[in-house]
Amino acid sequence: MAKPVFLSLCALLPVAAHAATHTVKDIFSSWPNASLYIFFGIGGVLLLAVFLMFGTELFRSRRESQKTAELSWSVFESLCKTHGLNDVEKQELRRIFHASGAETSDVMFKSIKAFEEGVSAEIERLRGKHDELLRVCDIISAIRSRLEYTRLQPGTRYYSSRELSAGQPINISPVKGTDNAKFRSKIRDISELSMAVVNPEEQEAVAAFSQGSEVAVSLIQTGDAVYSFRTLVITKSPDNTSLTLAHVVEMDRKQLREYLRxxxxxxxxxxxxxxxxxxxxxxxxxxxxxxxxxxxxxxxxxxxxxxxxxxxxxxxxxxxxxxxxxxxxxxxxxxxxxxxxxxxxxxxxxxxxxxxxxxxxxxxxxxxxxxxxxxxxx
The missing domain is CATH 2.40.10.220 (predicted glycosyltransferase like domains)
Structure with a gap:
């Protein structure tokens, strides 16, 4: 709010200066012997009045913003208590909120999308700090559970691969090579850092993937949509029975209108x-x-x-x-x-x-x- 007020007051400055100039000219014409100091003093008073108006409005705007922020954090504290978050989880959720770029902190409790964006940014910030990253991931998992973002109801929209669950059937295919061969698979387990997938029907198919290669993944969320995304292979098991894939936040979504026909x-x-x-x-x-x-x-x-x-x-x-x-x-x-x-x-x-x-x-x-x-x- 302060910015529009500032621009409005700045727009008034030329008007005030113009008015002051005409006032000085009028006084000159009616009072030729008046001191120039008086005239400049009148202009200074006018400018001072404008700046005082600006300062008052800026102070009021900042005060309102402060009250809004205090109210937002008051709601945040109340919601943390309602969901049973401890002090460590509360502090981490604050960091997730700041990383998400959301406007108000209470959005963490009602927007899965904002939460996932914050989690992704927070994990990316900790890349290279292995021990701290593992510790924070454990805290994030606990927060996810308390906010009931772990197992979404059928038909709920996905915003991140972290919302998938173990046992979810998926299709995987190498982006390059093997003539775009596609294999049926499923998620074995999932964490905040990655997801492990297995290929129970064609274990030898995992040999088509290599560490660091790009893989295309597709899946169906019943009653919602078909999702697809590309990610990287982090590791591959020595016996070619499983892959570990990196998480993504953005997934292509094709809505199932009734059903694919x-x-x-x-x-x-x-x-x-x-x-x-x-x-x-x-x-x-x-x-x-x-x-x-x-x-x-x-x-x-x-x-x-x-x-x-x-x-x-x-x-x-x-x-x-x-x-x-x-x-x-x-x-x-x-x-x-x-x-x-x-x-x-x-x-x-x-x-x-x-x-x-x-x-x-x-x-x-x-x-x-x-x-x-x-x-x-x-």
Whole structure:
């Protein structure tokens, strides 16, 4: 606030000087014998008045800023007490706040993004100070736990790779060499300094990576987005079973609007579990075949010759990229009748009613992998 006031008062100086000049001229014309000292004194008084106004406003502005800062730190102290932070953790959180560049200290308790930016800057500041860095990382981990920034709820946006958790499935690929080969992996454990990833399916694949090389990582946060980022390999285990990767703050985020949808041609088998329009069809247990024309984590578009009804509940089975999906309870939500080259068929939009979260995540991951492969070939 002081800066705008200062600029405003500075703008008044020429006006005041101009007024003082005219005042002196008026006095000269009406009082020729007046002393020049008096005239300069009048101008000095006017300038002094302007500077006094500026000083008063500056003092008031600084006082208000001080009160705001005191209030912010008062709230900070209260929030630290609420979250159970001890004195050491409190002091470290202060440093994280200053490193983050945030305007008010209470933002540390409600903005994961600001917290992560501060943590990244604080760790970078301590590079080269090994013992102190390890000590501070332990304190930061404790703070993260107390602020409940450790395990985020499904669908919560990620701002840093430090927010990932052990067991998170990921895809990794070397940025250079091996024709951009991509391997399925998962995070074994994670710390404030790095994350260790393993490749349980293809342990020899780790041999494609070298210490200091750049690696591309992608993952899916169910209900939120697909994330991807590039980082460096810090170390590689001698037996080629695990890698240690550096953390990043910035991650590319592609939001899942409903779910990624992919055009495919997959044979499917299904039966009707319930149908208000044709109860006998459900009782018969008859099995049908069709072709899935597109697929997402939320459902499929099923091409059939037989006609079904809106609201019919189906049990759908299919294989996709070597994985088997069985007994997916689904509902017909839309039907399109088509006729191409004299052949009549129907497109049935099927929405999954109940699917295990892990199974849905696996399906989305497979769709994402297939989509990335197609993009790479384009």
């Amino acid at each position: 992919l055009e495919v041609t997959i044979e499917a088998m299904f039966r009707v579990l319930a149908s208000e329009a044709d109860p006998e069809l459900a009782k018969s247990g008859a099995k049908f075949t069709g072709t899935i024309k597109d697929i997402s984590g939320g459902g499929v578009k099923l091409r059939t010759v037989e006609e079904f009804h809106l609201g019919d509940v189906l049990s759908v089975n299919f294989n996709f990229r070597g994985e088997s999906f069985r007994g997916l309870k689904s509902k017909v939500v839309r039907i399109e009748k088509k006729n191409t080259a004299g052949e009549s068929f129907l497109f049935n939009n099927i929405s999954f009613l109940s699917i295990d979260a892990a199974l849905r995540e696996k399906l989305i991951r497979l769709i994402f992998e297939k989509q990335r492969e197609e993009i790479q070939w384009q």
